[in-house]
Amino acid sequence: xxxxxxxxxxxxxxxxxxxxxxxxxxxxxxxxxxxxxxxxxxxxxxxxxxxxxxxxxxxxxxxxxxxxxxxxxxxxxxxxxxxxxxxxxxxxxxxxxxxxxxxxxxxxxxxxxxxxxxxxxxxxxxxxxxxxxxxxxxxxxxxxxxxxxxxxxxxxxxxxxxxxxxxxxxxxxxxxxxxxxxxxxxxxxxxxxxxxxxxxxxxxxxxxxxxxxxxxxxxxxxxxxxxxxxxxxxxxxxxxxxxxxxxxxxxxxxxxxxxxxxxxxxxxxxxxxxxxxxxxxxxxxxxxxxxxxxxxxxxxxxxxxxxxxxxx
Numbered sequence: 001x002x003x004x005x006x007x008x009x010x011x012x013x014x015x016x017x018x019x020x021x022x023x024x025x026x027x028x029x030x031x032x033x034x035x036x037x038x039x040x041x042x043x044x045x046x047x048x049x050x051x052x053x054x055x056x057x058x059x060x061x062x063x064x065x066x067x068x069x070x071x072x073x074x075x076x077x078x079x080x081x082x083x084x085x086x087x088x089x090x091x092x093x094x095x096x097x098x099x100x101x102x103x104x105x106x107x108x109x110x111x112x113x114x115x116x117x118x119x120x121x122x123x124x125x126x127x128x129x130x131x132x133x134x135x136x137x138x139x140x141x142x143x144x145x146x147x148x149x150x151x152x153x154x155x156x157x158x159x160x161x162x163x164x165x166x167x168x169x170x171x172x173x174x175x176x177x178x179x180x181x182x183x184x185x186x187x188x189x190x191x192x193x194x195x196x197x198x199x200x201x202x203x204x205x206x207x208x209x210x211x212x213x214x215x216x217x218x219x220x221x222x223x224x225x226x227x228x229x230x231x232x233x234x235x236x237x238x239x240x241x242x243x244x245x246x247x248x249x250x251x252x253x254x255x256x257x258x259x260x261x262x263x264x265x266x267x268x269x270x271x272x273x274x275x276x277x278x279x280x281x282x283x284x285x286x287x288x289x290x291x292x293x294x295x296x297x298x299x300x301x302x303x304x305x306x307x308x309x310x311x312x
Contacts, residue, residue, distance in 0.1 A: 003128070004094055006032060006062060009039040013055070013086065015065035015079075015095075017047045019072040019144045028068060051078060055086045058165060063087055065095035067156070072098055072141040074107065080120035087161045093122065094158050096129075098141050101151040110155065121166050122159035129156035248289035250302070272298070 006012060012032050016025050025044065032042050045053055047065070063083050066073030075097055083093050100107045108116070110127075117125050130153065133141070138152060164170075245254035276283040280295035296302050 004062060004064065004067075005092070006035045008035065008037045010036050010061040011041040011059060011088075012036060012043070013060045013063045014042065014044045015047050015050060015063065015073070015083075016044060016068075017066075017071070017073050019066075019141075020068045020070050024068045024070065028064075032064075047073060047075075047079060051082050057085055058088045058091075059086050061088055061091050063091070063093045063095075065093075067094060067096060070137065070140065071096055072144040072154075074098070074145060075116075077116050077120060080116055080122070084121045084161055084166060089161060089165055090163045091161045092158060093161070094128075094156065096154055096156045098145060098147075098152050098154045100147070100149060101153070102149065107145065107147060107152075113155075113157070117157070117159050121161065123162055124158075124160040126158045127155055128158050130154075248287075250289050250293070 014025070014029055014032070029042055029044060033040070036042060043055070043060075045055075063086070065075065065079075065083070073096070075095060087093065097113065098107060099110055099113060101109065114125050133152065133154060137154075138150075141152060141154070142148070245257055272278060274285065276285075277288055277290045278296055278298055281291060284291055290302075293302055
């Protein structure tokens with residue numbers, strides 16, 4: 001019992017299966033009770049009925065499974081999870097299990113066994129015994145687990161449940177959390193930070209500031225007065241293309257092409273169907289061809305001032 005570190009007053013659960021005899025299990029329980037005394041408690045449970053047992057959470061200090069020499073117990077992940085549930089925080093789990101080296105069977109390898117224990121919530125997993133099997137023990141285990149290979153061995157492992165209950169939570173106390181401030185209290189800025197992001201007229205030296213003259217951004221072509229002919233739309237008949245009047249033409253080209261007007265634009269008589277085209281944009285319809293042009297008198301030629309051309 002020294003290898004299991006059983007003490008007086010401990011609650012111990014012993015898991016068994018049909019690979020061992022009843023006499024060997026009885027001897028093991030008697031040895032454990034002799035150590036735990038009257039203040040302790042020892043329970044025996046078949047591995048097939050462990051998950052439907054009425055054991056409460058965090059009941060046992062130790063759980064032993066397959067620790068008898070002739071045992072060939074194979075533990076599933078569900079058994080590991082149930083053992084973790086009934087163990088007290090900090091409790092220990094001792095068990096033996098046959099493993100294979102090849103990993104091509106229903107038996108686990110050593111790494112697969114360790115992974116299952118970790119997923120069930122166990123920590124500090126340690127191999128404490130790995131004795132070679134005799135031919136009689138090897139044949140007995142192979143017959144019980146229905147294994148045909150010859151790369152079997154049996155190991156004893158110890159795993160520990162963490163010092164807290166599985167599923168428990170606790171609030172982290174972070175050292176850099178500052179005391180909450182009242183609503184009226186304003187956060188204080190670092191003086192160096194505030195100074196780095198503040199710029200005043202005192203900090204500026206006119207000799208160190210380079211201002212760009214906007215006139216220097218213009219070249220000689222930008223200063224030339226545009227030719228009024230260049231402002232005429234490309235579709236107004238200039239060039240090699242056939243002359244074609246714009247929609248809502250106001251320059252007289254439409255009348256010229258229809259043969260109803262004179263080529264002299266000065267002699268064109270402007271007529272308005274609604275009588276409001278001459279008064280300006282405020283009195284014109286939304287589709288008026290004179291929209292955007294200044295007010296004029298009936299029969300008067302529409303002239304654009306030089307200032308308007310310069311602004312354009």
